[in-house]
Amino acid sequence: MNWRKLRTILLTVLALSLIPATRYYQIDVPLLRWLRGSRHVDALSLHLAGEFVENNLGTQQDPDGSVTVRMIAQQYLFIPHCILVPAGVPVHLRITSADAVHWLAFDGTDYKVKALPGTISEAQLQFSRPGEYKMPCREFCGAGHYAMRSELKVVPREQFPALQPEERGSCAAH
Numbered sequence: 001m002n003w004r005k006l007r008t009i010l011l012t013v014l015a016l017s018l019i020p021a022t023r024y025y026q027i028d029v030p031l032l033r034w035l036r037g038s039r040h041v042d043a044l045s046l047h048l049a050g051e052f053v054e055n056n057l058g059t060q061q062d063p064d065g066s067v068t069v070r071m072i073a074q075q076y077l078f079i080p081h082c083i084l085v086p087a088g089v090p091v092h093l094r095i096t097s098a099d100a101v102h103w104l105a106f107d108g109t110d111y112k113v114k115a116l117p118g119t120i121s122e123a124q125l126q127f128s129r130p131g132e133y134k135m136p137c138r139e140f141c142g143a144g145h146y147a148m149r150s151e152l153k154v155v156p157r158e159q160f161p162a163l164q165p166e167e168r169g170s171c172a173a174h
């Protein structure tokens with residue numbers, strides 16, 4: 001092996017070893033962000049910064065009339081605890097985990113979404129009629145797994161825009 005080849009290998013190893021270091025030291029470089037992928041999210045600082053801070057969770061109306069729902073799964077609950085969406089419009093779900101692997105299921109439907117730490121999972125859902133669905137965790141995630149659940153309330157489409165933003169965001173307190 002010649003020296004030039006060895007130097008290339010060493011530089012590559014050094015560059016790759018910097019990726020975990022950026023996580024530890026909280027360095028944010030566009031190239032490294034690209035290498036880790038756009039779905040990457042830091043599981044340890046979900047509540048502190050970025051898309052999954054508390055006041056950005058729950059349901060938000062999009063300009064085209066669809067809605068986006070952001071949730072965090074963590075041992076042993078889903079945040080928010082109750083989700084409200086309008087019937088008959090596309091629901092873009094974005095979920096991540098703060099710790100273990102969880103599966104968010106929608107009882108009575110085929111929808112099932114995996115929540116992984118460090119990654120944003122996306123799913124496109126739609127509910128044709130108003131109603132209520134249980135959303136249990138379907139992946140054994142520890143001692144409290146069997147009590148880990150959330151709820152989904154589907155309200156009539158015309159009722160949704162009349163709600164206050166905080167009422168749309170989560171039905172946990174209502």
Ligand code: CUA
Pocket residue numbers: 074075076101102103137138139140141142145146148
């Ligand atoms: Cu979360 Cu089982």
